[in-house]
Amino acid sequence: MIDVQNLIKHYGPVTAIRDVSFSVAPGEIVGFLGPNGAGKSTTMRILSCFMPASSGRATVAGFDVFRESMAVRQRIGYVPENVPLYSEMRVATYLDFVAEVKGVGRWQRKARVAETMERCLISDVQHRVIGTLSKGYRQRVGLAQAIVSDPAVLILDEPTIGLDPKQIIEIRALIKALAGDHTVILSTHILPEVSMVCDSVIIINRGSIVAQGPIDRLVEDFFPTARVHVQIAGPPPSVRDGLARIPGVVAVHEDASADGLAGYVVESPRGRDVRGEIFQLAAQQRWELRELRRAGMTLEEVFIRIVAGEETAPETAPADAGVEVQA
């Protein structure tokens, strides 16, 4: 549905994105993930036909965003960052304007606008001037203007930023409900959001894509082994030895903790839980077991390792199965 190839955008001497390529299948919800300034908004602005790329190609629903821009615009709904809306207009009038401009026929327009407001839970404020609405309502009006013409593709730039937790949950539910008949690409830097809402994820950092694929796959590739954090008060060499001798343990790293106690990270194959054995070992040796927990193998960890640690794909990662991890 969305196909991006070797997209590059320069703002004067600054390169905002370099050589970005990805594709999104119809009906999929894709999370576009990256720290601030990574190039998320730039990519979305190019996809939404707001500005042309410096080079490269992008197609939406088979139409080129630059040469067949009108056909693309007809098929997308876009919510820019910070949701700019006309603060002087009333909600219903505004949505009617958007529907008209996007070519919804005069006779269906009223019904469509009413239906959209219903769906976005803004019917109760339809006669209010947009400037007087709260942030949560504005965000929903923004989403409503994107879906009012029932476009095939939705491009949402940070749709939950600045909302309170309850509103975030509502917006997320709304986006999830849109999946299926719409292809959604949404950018965010809230990581749990991606795991909750999206099927797959594209991680971008400093203008380049560093990882992409379905979330489980990505996590598996980054953490091919299960990890357990242990803190044992015992003589370090023998503790390490003992841990390494547990059947199934692949590797043991030392990991100094804040209170000066020696900590260890124990790696074992996925699906093999070694925590019981670690406890047995400690009990047997009469070592004091201070901490024993599974280390997170979440998208968050992957993201932090990629973005903060500037790490790229671990060598062990298989380079097949639809998951690409690029340098």
Place this chain on the structure above:
Amino acid sequence: MRIWPIVKKEMRIYFTSPVAWVIITMFLVIAGYFFYNIFAFYTLASMQSAMNPQMGRDLNVTDSVLRPLFSNVSVILLLLMPLITMRLFAEERRSGTIELLLTYPVRDGAVLVGKYLAALAVYVIMLALTLLYPAIVFYFVRLEWGPLLTGYLGLLLMGATFLAVGIFASSLTENQIVASITTFGVLLILWVIGWSAEYVGGTWGRVLSHLSLLDHFDTFARGVLDTKDVIYYVDVTIVALFLTLRSLEARRWKG
């Protein structure tokens, strides 16, 4: 071309915010004040000439009421028109709504024409309300319809030019005040540029005089319909709108 929805949207914004109301009201108050003074003076002169028939020879409604009224109104327009156009693009840019507007399936040209027509509509409403003044005059004296018509046509064309310059200035900045001051400055210079024509003389003098907004308007106010003047206003309007389109395009590339 989906121009109509844009026109409607702009009109709604003009009239849900106080902008259009304030501009129209102020315009009518000031124009009304000028009209009152001009008409009162004319009444006084008529009464005096009733006693002195020599004086009455030179007295007529077109020259003593309409012409000064039109030239006064054109000065008010010079001050007020930049305020009509200043928000058209500047405000969209400042609030970021331009990012949505320019990703809807409408061409930049349609957006521009829609916004321009909306501003023109506000101006036409403003101008139509001043028809009350000639109506009052008509109640008392016989009017010459020709000069009245050309005068209004002149105001319409000149106003259309002001709006086109204003919309161009608005597309260059995201600050409404900068847009309106720039418009005012450009219009004022074009207004007075003819003054120096006399000292410069020769070909350049004629060029300067031809550029002057004021010189072209005067013929309309006198009741003369000259294609040269019509073409001047239409030309400036088209050039300004064309430049606006290019400026929108350039902004897109710059991002």
